[in-house]
Amino acid sequence: MEFVAAPARLSTADATFEHDFAQRLHWSADTDAAIEQRVADILADVQKRGDAAVLEYTARFDALTAESMIALELTKEELKAAFDSLPAEQREALESAARRVRSYHEAQKKANGESWSYRDEDGTLLGQKVTPLDRVGIYVPGGKAAYPSSVLMNAIPAHVAGVPEIIMVVPTPKGEKNPLVLAAAYVAGVTRAFTIGGAQAVAALAYGTATIPKVDKITGPGNAYVASAKKRVFGIVGIDMIAGPSEILVLADGTTPPDWVAMDLFSQAEHDELAQSILLCPDAAYIDAVQREIDRLLPEMPRKAIIAKSLNDRGALILTRDMEEACAISNRIAPEHLEVSSRDPHRWEPSLKHAGAIFLGAYTSESLGDYCAGPNHVLPTSGTARFSSPLGVYDFQKRSSIIEVSEAGAQVLGKTAAVLAYGEGLQGHARAAEMRLK
Amino acid sequence: MEFVAAPARLSTADATFEHDFAQRLHWSADTDAAIEQRVADILADVQKRGDAAVLEYTARFDALTAESMIALELTKEELKAAFDSLPAEQREALESAARRVRSYHEAQKKANGESWSYRDEDGTLLGQKVTPLDRVGIYVPGGKAAYPSSVLMNAIPAHVAGVPEIIMVVPTPKGEKNPLVLAAAYVAGVTRAFTIGGAQAVAALAYGTATIPKVDKITGPGNAYVASAKKRVFGIVGIDMIAGPSEILVLADGTTPPDWVAMDLFSQAEHDELAQSILLCPDAAYIDAVQREIDRLLPEMPRKAIIAKSLNDRGALILTRDMEEACAISNRIAPEHLEVSSRDPHRWEPSLKHAGAIFLGAYTSESLGDYCAGPNHVLPTSGTARFSSPLGVYDFQKRSSIIEVSEAGAQVLGKTAAVLAYGEGLQGHARAAEMRLK
Numbered sequence: 001m002e003f004v005a006a007p008a009r010l011s012t013a014d015a016t017f018e019h020d021f022a023q024r025l026h027w028s029a030d031t032d033a034a035i036e037q038r039v040a041d042i043l044a045d046v047q048k049r050g051d052a053a054v055l056e057y058t059a060r061f062d063a064l065t066a067e068s069m070i071a072l073e074l075t076k077e078e079l080k081a082a083f084d085s086l087p088a089e090q091r092e093a094l095e096s097a098a099r100r101v102r103s104y105h106e107a108q109k110k111a112n113g114e115s116w117s118y119r120d121e122d123g124t125l126l127g128q129k130v131t132p133l134d135r136v137g138i139y140v141p142g143g144k145a146a147y148p149s150s151v152l153m154n155a156i157p158a159h160v161a162g163v164p165e166i167i168m169v170v171p172t173p174k175g176e177k178n179p180l181v182l183a184a185a186y187v188a189g190v191t192r193a194f195t196i197g198g199a200q201a202v203a204a205l206a207y208g209t210a211t212i213p214k215v216d217k218i219t220g221p222g223n224a225y226v227a228s229a230k231k232r233v234f235g236i237v238g239i240d241m242i243a244g245p246s247e248i249l250v251l252a253d254g255t256t257p258p259d260w261v262a263m264d265l266f267s268q269a270e271h272d273e274l275a276q277s278i279l280l281c282p283d284a285a286y287i288d289a290v291q292r293e294i295d296r297l298l299p300e301m302p303r304k305a306i307i308a309k310s311l312n313d314r315g316a317l318i319l320t321r322d323m324e325e326a327c328a329i330s331n332r333i334a335p336e337h338l339e340v341s342s343r344d345p346h347r348w349e350p351s352l353k354h355a356g357a358i359f360l361g362a363y364t365s366e367s368l369g370d371y372c373a374g375p376n377h378v379l380p381t382s383g384t385a386r387f388s389s390p391l392g393v394y395d396f397q398k399r400s401s402i403i404e405v406s407e408a409g410a411q412v413l414g415k416t417a418a419v420l421a422y423g424e425g426l427q428g429h430a431r432a433a434e435m436r437l438k
Numbered sequence: 439m440e441f442v443a444a445p446a447r448l449s450t451a452d453a454t455f456e457h458d459f460a461q462r463l464h465w466s467a468d469t470d471a472a473i474e475q476r477v478a479d480i481l482a483d484v485q486k487r488g489d490a491a492v493l494e495y496t497a498r499f500d501a502l503t504a505e506s507m508i509a510l511e512l513t514k515e516e517l518k519a520a521f522d523s524l525p526a527e528q529r530e531a532l533e534s535a536a537r538r539v540r541s542y543h544e545a546q547k548k549a550n551g552e553s554w555s556y557r558d559e560d561g562t563l564l565g566q567k568v569t570p571l572d573r574v575g576i577y578v579p580g581g582k583a584a585y586p587s588s589v590l591m592n593a594i595p596a597h598v599a600g601v602p603e604i605i606m607v608v609p610t611p612k613g614e615k616n617p618l619v620l621a622a623a624y625v626a627g628v629t630r631a632f633t634i635g636g637a638q639a640v641a642a643l644a645y646g647t648a649t650i651p652k653v654d655k656i657t658g659p660g661n662a663y664v665a666s667a668k669k670r671v672f673g674i675v676g677i678d679m680i681a682g683p684s685e686i687l688v689l690a691d692g693t694t695p696p697d698w699v700a701m702d703l704f705s706q707a708e709h710d711e712l713a714q715s716i717l718l719c720p721d722a723a724y725i726d727a728v729q730r731e732i733d734r735l736l737p738e739m740p741r742k743a744i745i746a747k748s749l750n751d752r753g754a755l756i757l758t759r760d761m762e763e764a765c766a767i768s769n770r771i772a773p774e775h776l777e778v779s780s781r782d783p784h785r786w787e788p789s790l791k792h793a794g795a796i797f798l799g800a801y802t803s804e805s806l807g808d809y810c811a812g813p814n815h816v817l818p819t820s821g822t823a824r825f826s827s828p829l830g831v832y833d834f835q836k837r838s839s840i841i842e843v844s845e846a847g848a849q850v851l852g853k854t855a856a857v858l859a860y861g862e863g864l865q866g867h868a869r870a871a872e873m874r875l876k
Contacts, residue, residue: 093857114549116545128549237825260870266869266870268866271864301866302863353572364841365874368848370867371855372858375839380836390566398792400796401814404798404802413811416534416535416810427740428705428739428745429705435701436806
């Protein structure tokens with residue numbers, strides 16, 4: 001079968017641009033009511049019956065039967081054995097990626113994660129104490145979409161934050177284990193690992209069972225059931241963001257080899273058919289050249305069917321008036337991945353306000369960031385980069401405000417607090433402040 | 439009518455302690471299905487009909503009719519007039535509180551909110567850029583629970599973060615405006631303000647209407663409809679946490695005057711009947727003394743009916759074996775407000791892991807923190823301090839990862855990325871990395 005990948009050709013100068021552009025961007029996160037109900041039932045059941053319910057759903061959905069939950073635990077020895085069994089090349093790649101991800105997150109912790117305080121003129125102490133979470137759960141998808149890099153990207157920031165217990169769950173349909181995933185758990189410092197998945201695994205982590213420890217936060221990607229379960233347990237535990245389809249936006253000035261850009265668009269499109277790849281460029285001839293490279297390279301790609309459908313349905317090559325306009329449009333999209341494929345990326349970077357990760361210059365392909373440059377590959381999608389951030393050490397820490405009012409400070413603050421409290425009709429608050437006055 | 443406030447008397451040495459304690463702590467955030475449905479309808483309607491729908495619901499629910507949305511905007515002049523009209527005492531209290539809250543959040547921004555980067559040995563640049571959100575919405579409750587302090591606590595961190603546009607909404611049932619709330623908006627640096635509320639205001643901020651600008655994040659407390667609407671629009675916009683009933687935990691070694699502690703318990707209980715006040719103390723005689731002060735002070739309190747019901751239904755005075763055990767129980771509760779009412783609070787502070795805000799020493803009444811000490815009074819409730827933090831400057835900023843791989847760096851990273859990408863079956867990723875190899 002032959003495939004053609006023809007992303008929409010748009011031009012900002014076209015009268016219909018706004019309409020066509022909105023059509024391309026549209027993606028709705030509306031979830032299936034049947035999934036929501038199914039997930040609600042599984043959560044309630046695990047909350048009530050614990051291990052027994054998890055075993056039952058694991059047998060039913062993952063075709064993996066076990067006598068007891070403890071039989072589904074992956075031991076440290078098994079994780080190490082998986083690592084040892086890998087070809088040297090994969091072992092080294094895993095270790096090298098882990099090392100870089102760790103360095104980056106250590107820098108991040110230093111930049112953001114320290115407690116701080118100051119004293120005011122009355123000797124009153126004010127500050128914040130930053131502490132790691134006690135225990136977190138990491139959901140790792142199993143089956144066909146098994147991503148060992150996700151293990152690194154979720155476990156390492158938690159580890160660097162100082163979380164003492166990291167519990168991994170990974171479904172192993174029919175008991176098939178992915179050695180790269182197990183080896184990644186070994187390299188990343190996972191504390192315990194269980195071969196369970198789906199809404200039942202999320203429920204087990206949120207509520208705890210006799211065997212599975214209750215965690216404080218659950219992170220990691222999963223299918224619609226996992227996403228729905230995470231949303232439902234939010235509040236009982238913390239969760240990371242719910243990811244939509246992956247996206248790349250390439251902002252090109254026409255100086256990068258067009259086959260590099262074509263392949264970068266492919267590397268996003270190959271994830272799945274809903275993934276979105278967009279090129280913004282002020283040079284019409286360059287856009288033609290990229291389309292020619294798309295045509296030339298597509299037949300070589302093993303995942304060409306997915307790539308073609310993604311590019312045809314959701315891709316776009318957009319001609320802009322200039323680079324300034326391209327930057328403005330990029331800010332409206334707030335893409336997950338933003339490549340600034342320009343000879344002078346630092347000229348444009350300051351005007352790029354919203355993006356999960358910004359890849360500067362022709363050598364910085366998104367795929368380097370996905371695996372091993374160091375920054376996290378868990379990034380805000382669907383325009384949520386307008387208000388949210390990459391997964392990081394800060395997601396595995398929390399802050400407590402610290403206040404120690406001195407006797408002198410209480411004399412000043414007490415009066416202010418009492419006036420405002422009486423103004424709000426809260427006399428208990430006012431009296432508590434006044435009692436500290438001499 | 440006479441009121442008696444008798445918080446449950448528990449002792450950790452009792453055989454039934456675990457059971458009784460669990461009963462006291464239990465609070466479920468399960469929401470009303472009818473509210474959820476009602477809110478879903480309002481959101482859909484505002485998304486479709488914009489201003490017209492908001493005007494209609496404002497007339498229906500707030501008994502406030504207007505010809506056009508613009509008539510519901512509070513002008514800068516009106517906010518200033520509200521401020522100027524206040525008694526000098528209130529004006530000064532508001533300004534003093536705002537000044538302190540601002541200083542604290544400036545320190546917080548400095549500690550956490552700066553961009554950072556480093557270069558690795560190959561000259562590859564790695565870092566994160568921290569930027570403010572473009573536009574945020576602040577929900578301020580109206581009617582009987584009008585809290586000007588909430589305006590300060592939500593608007594000031596946004597302002598310090600550098601958010602250029604802060605849009606406030608506040609319902610004014612029957613058109614009654616609270617001058618303290620308007621004055622607080624004036625002092626705190628609110629950009630625009632509208633007299634709308636409920637699910638329709640949340641919808642207007644999330645989707646935007648002809649008049650109300652679409653925001654990137656919505657923060658601030660509200661009733662069950664507001665909470666439900668915020669949960670539903672999460673993902674389209676960011677939201678802050680959904681607050682449960684307010685809580686205080688006092689950890690006392692018996693050295694603080696017992697009437698101070700009794701009033702601190704009242705100051706939480708007076709918020710509403712679901713509020714929770716708990717005392718943990720290893721000294722039985724001191725617990726008796728606090729109960730005596732509760733009995734003595736209660737009749738003087740204008741809100742005694744609420745205080746009595748809250749203490750009777752949800753309060754507890756818990757005798758512990760020692761202060762160490764009291765700290766351990768505090769960590770299990772993860773309270774919103776934690777007072778360490780001890781002569782030596784710094785001895786206990788390091789073992790207190792989970793709390794929204796920690797108030798050290800007898801002079802630090804929670805009410806000083808609520809109004810003017812500086813730290814934010816929007817804090818995680820219902821045990822969520824295990825994984826979440828006070829509202830802060832960081833809630834009004836987001837981060838973008840920055841990566842600029844050097845040509846030399848691409849040679850090393852490209853090989854690692856390709857090995858891992860082939861291992862995951864993502865050939866486009868692998869090829870994109872390999873194309874950058876010489």
